[in-house]
Amino acid sequence: MTGEDWHVVWFTAWVSASSTLAILPFGLALAWVLARRNWPGKSLLETFVSLPLVMPPVATGLILLKILGRRGAIGGWFHDQFNLDIIFTWRAVLIALGVMSFPLLVHFARVAFEEVNPRLEQIARTLGAGGWRVFFTITLPLAARGITAGLILAFARALGEFGATIMVAGNIPGKTSTLSLSIFQNVQLGEDSHAFRLLGVSVVLAFAAVWSSQFLMHRKCKTK
Amino acid sequence: MSLLLKNVSLPLAHFTLKVDFEVRSRVTAVFGPSGAGKTSLLDLVAGLRAARSAFIQLDDCVLTDTAKSISVPVHQRGIGYVPQDLALFPHLSVRRNLLYGRKSGGAGDPLFSFEHVTDVLEIQPLVSRGVTELSGGEKQRVALARALLASPRLLLLDEPLASLDSPLKEKIIPYLSRIRDEFRIPTLCVTHDRFEALALADEIVVLVDGRVVQTGPVPEVFTRPANAEVARLVAIETLQPGSVIRMSEGLATVSVNRVTLTALAPAATSHEVLVCIRGEDVILQRDAASASSVRNRLSARVLSLRPQGALVRVELDAGFPLFALVTRSACAELNLREGEPITALIKAPAIHLVPR
Amino acid sequence: MNRRTLFFCLCCGVSAIALPLRAAEVMVFAAASLTDSLTGIAAAYEKQSGDKILFNFGASSTLARQIEEGAPADIFFSADEAQMDGLAKKNLIDPATRKSRLGNSLVVVTPADSALQIRSASDLTNAGVKQIALADPKAVPAGVYAKAWLTRQQLWPDIEPKVVPTENVRATLAAVEAGNVELGVVYKTDAGISQKVKIAYEVPLADGPAISYPMALVRESKQPEAAKKFLAYLSSKEAGQVFKRYGFILLE
Numbered sequence: 001m002t003g004e005d006w007h008v009v010w011f012t013a014w015v016s017a018s019s020t021l022a023i024l025p026f027g028l029a030l031a032w033v034l035a036r037r038n039w040p041g042k043s044l045l046e047t048f049v050s051l052p053l054v055m056p057p058v059a060t061g062l063i064l065l066k067i068l069g070r071r072g073a074i075g076g077w078f079h080d081q082f083n084l085d086i087i088f089t090w091r092a093v094l095i096a097l098g099v100m101s102f103p104l105l106v107h108f109a110r111v112a113f114e115e116v117n118p119r120l121e122q123i124a125r126t127l128g129a130g131g132w133r134v135f136f137t138i139t140l141p142l143a144a145r146g147i148t149a150g151l152i153l154a155f156a157r158a159l160g161e162f163g164a165t166i167m168v169a170g171n172i173p174g175k176t177s178t179l180s181l182s183i184f185q186n187v188q189l190g191e192d193s194h195a196f197r198l199l200g201v202s203v204v205l206a207f208a209a210v211w212s213s214q215f216l217m218h219r220k221c222k223t224k
Numbered sequence: 225m226s227l228l229l230k231n232v233s234l235p236l237a238h239f240t241l242k243v244d245f246e247v248r249s250r251v252t253a254v255f256g257p258s259g260a261g262k263t264s265l266l267d268l269v270a271g272l273r274a275a276r277s278a279f280i281q282l283d284d285c286v287l288t289d290t291a292k293s294i295s296v297p298v299h300q301r302g303i304g305y306v307p308q309d310l311a312l313f314p315h316l317s318v319r320r321n322l323l324y325g326r327k328s329g330g331a332g333d334p335l336f337s338f339e340h341v342t343d344v345l346e347i348q349p350l351v352s353r354g355v356t357e358l359s360g361g362e363k364q365r366v367a368l369a370r371a372l373l374a375s376p377r378l379l380l381l382d383e384p385l386a387s388l389d390s391p392l393k394e395k396i397i398p399y400l401s402r403i404r405d406e407f408r409i410p411t412l413c414v415t416h417d418r419f420e421a422l423a424l425a426d427e428i429v430v431l432v433d434g435r436v437v438q439t440g441p442v443p444e445v446f447t448r449p450a451n452a453e454v455a456r457l458v459a460i461e462t463l464q465p466g467s468v469i470r471m472s473e474g475l476a477t478v479s480v481n482r483v484t485l486t487a488l489a490p491a492a493t494s495h496e497v498l499v500c501i502r503g504e505d506v507i508l509q510r511d512a513a514s515a516s517s518v519r520n521r522l523s524a525r526v527l528s529l530r531p532q533g534a535l536v537r538v539e540l541d542a543g544f545p546l547f548a549l550v551t552r553s554a555c556a557e558l559n560l561r562e563g564e565p566i567t568a569l570i571k572a573p574a575i576h577l578v579p580r
Numbered sequence: 581m582n583r584r585t586l587f588f589c590l591c592c593g594v595s596a597i598a599l600p601l602r603a604a605e606v607m608v609f610a611a612a613s614l615t616d617s618l619t620g621i622a623a624a625y626e627k628q629s630g631d632k633i634l635f636n637f638g639a640s641s642t643l644a645r646q647i648e649e650g651a652p653a654d655i656f657f658s659a660d661e662a663q664m665d666g667l668a669k670k671n672l673i674d675p676a677t678r679k680s681r682l683g684n685s686l687v688v689v690t691p692a693d694s695a696l697q698i699r700s701a702s703d704l705t706n707a708g709v710k711q712i713a714l715a716d717p718k719a720v721p722a723g724v725y726a727k728a729w730l731t732r733q734q735l736w737p738d739i740e741p742k743v744v745p746t747e748n749v750r751a752t753l754a755a756v757e758a759g760n761v762e763l764g765v766v767y768k769t770d771a772g773i774s775q776k777v778k779i780a781y782e783v784p785l786a787d788g789p790a791i792s793y794p795m796a797l798v799r800e801s802k803q804p805e806a807a808k809k810f811l812a813y814l815s816s817k818e819a820g821q822v823f824k825r826y827g828f829i830l831l832e
Binding site: 117119120122123124125126127128129130137138141142 | 270272297298299300301302303304305307309311313314315324325327370371374
């Protein structure tokens with residue numbers, strides 16, 4: 001493993017963690033709304049949120065390419081207003097990872113919220129707690145285990161993301177090269193042993209992530 | 225205090241809850257069979273549910289007025305709620321549960337101080353424990369204390385004794401009485417057990433299929449039910465205060481107006497009790513001669529006879545007002561007549577003693 | 581054996597031999613920059629010969645890897661000698677059939693509506709040029725050529741940080757068309773295909789590296805005869821004219 005390789009690993013870990021943290025508030029908010037509220041057309045929103053999970057990742061990547069490109073709706077605005085590029089920079093990677101792992105986070109967080117007895121929230125309100133206080137002192141602590149498991153899985157998904165990333169990242173060495181993109185490139189170049197070393201690292205990372213998420217979920221069941 | 229509910233309409237699964245009543249007493253029981261809409265009513269008062277239409281006023285504060293789109297948010301109503309499943313916060317210790325509703329800043333009313341409330345409900349030793357380590361009765365008291373520590377101006381109790389077994393029920397009743405006497409908070413208490421209502425409440429609202437069928441002071445509703453429906457639910461023809469003289473071998477000797485009765489001993493020892501005897505449990509007999517298993521044989525005089533459908537309601541003077549329900553044919557057979565003497569037989573288990 | 585069975589066997593035997601002879605399928609792995617020209621040439625060839633030509637277009641480096649892994653190619657048409665050499669070293673191609681007929685030149689393209697002016701190679705180092713798309717300079721021929729050109733001009737260290745590597749030269753073209761980069765370096769023949777880009781600078785042949793496109797028969801080919809026939813056609817005058825029309829340089 002060369003210095004460049006470790007830089008790739010570090011970059012992958014950093015951008016995956018950042019994207020997971022970035023989607024956290026939105027994911028929690030959406031999960032809460034889906035768990036606690038009903039309205040006509042709710043299933044439409046649920047389907048829309050799940051799309052990145054079931055669509056081919058490259059298809060999602062293509063949509064992101066169009067939107068984040070310099071002539072796209074979002075990329076264009078940033079380019080014109082702030083002279084800021086999104087496409088082919090780490091920002092595009094972060095957004096791609098965030099979009100792809102968002103449905104996982106929302107799903108697990110929603111299940112966690114649904115398992116919180118609404119009666120507890122109601123009683124907390126009768127005791128004088130307003131909406132935010134109830135959320136932070138009752139709902140969130142009781143849903144914490146499930147949410148954490150969801151966060152870890154979202155992080156793991158981001159670590160392994162390829163299809164959407166390759167469309168928008170450009171695989172610029174030292175700037176947007178992630179672990180999965182690097183493995184792909186090494187295979188392309190015929191550098192198999194190099195690719196296998198990177199493969200080993202990604203397996204270790206994925207294993208650690210999924211194992212700790214399982215651990216959390218099991219502990220949650222035991223205390224019930 | 226006064227709690228006014230007007231024009232309340234709330235569609236439920238099988239019927240619509242439609243109530244209109246006002247209560248002024250300290251403790252009011254909302255009484256009715258399961259599924260009558262009692263819990264929904266409490267939810268409405270607490271603001272946890274919205275009605276199709278409702279006007280709810282507590283003292284001089286309008287809590288809900290759908291006509292004017294007024295609805296005070298739940299956390300501003302100052303109404304304590306102890307639900308049937310208690311809803312203690314499992315992730316907080318008993319202490320943190322108790323202090324959850326505490327308004328920050330200052331001493332406040334010493335009546336509702338932490339020390340006083342935990343003292344009255346005898347939960348001080350439990351304070352540092354986790355909620356899951358408590359027994360049923362302990363959880364009940366903690367839930368009550370938690371609601372009280374938030375200094376509510378109205379207390380809502382949903383079937384406070386329903387999930388407890390009999391000995392435990394009788395243990396909790398004194399605490400509820402203490403709450404009533406010490407803290408003097410107006411209380412709305414939902415129950416489907418008439419003896420609970422008798423033990424706890426001053427006034428009673430009888431709710432059947434979402435409709436109020438009778439309201440009034442407890443003894444009155446119980447002895448004079450407005451119609452057959454209520455009668456079926458509550459009717460206890462004889463309700464008299466009495467004093468327990470002696471308890472031995474599982475039996476209690478009660479004195480009612482200097483007449484001694486033998487009843488089954490209640491689990492909780494209480495000197496003052498309410499003696500409850502259902503009309504159909506009183507047997508009338510011409511002569512008192514032969515031995516029988518009945519412990520209570522009272523010489524009485526017939527005061528009045530009132531037909532009630534297929535039965536006749538016989539008012540007797542047995543040293544205290546006693547009512548019997550007998551069939552018309554029995555009445556004819558025994559040749560019951562006003563002013564005539566008769567023997568009234570009541571089995572010990574038929575006499576219910578409600579601690580007061 | 582009775583007569584009917586004999587006749588049946590004969591028919592099966594004849595068809596077994598005859599059918600492959602009738603419609604051979606030749607699989608050509610070719611560099612992405614050859615997409616349009618080869619497709620046109622193949623269409624004409626199919627009409628003449630009755631054989632079917634199938635294509636797999638991509639970066640020559642990717643295609644070479646695929647052949648190494650045993651992909652069913654009959655012909656390899658690479659955009660640089662290096663990739664062909666790699667296969668030759670592994671004895672995967674028939675060296676007797678190897679021929680380099682085509683050349684190309686490099687151009688710098690910008691989006692059609694761009695106002696950027698490039699008058700020389702050093703203009704690429706200007707601050708106004710933030711991102712330059714190139715086919716991956718580590719292996720894809722178009723990128724390798726571009727890097728060779730810029731290295732010769734002693735500009736590569738300044739330009740390397742701006743490079744956005746793409747999978748093949750057509751992807752470079754797409755990036756420039758979409759306006760996501762200021763400019764890209766592609767073959768002149770690619771620039772000719774697209775309406776959405778314009779040539780900002782033509783790399784003089786003397787400045788750039790020598791570009792040549794070798795083609796050869798893949799040793800493991802299942803259709804060597806048909807493949808050789810098509811290779812011969814690719815060297816013909818007719819094919820040459822098509823290549824010239826698209827802007828390729830004929831090397832003979």
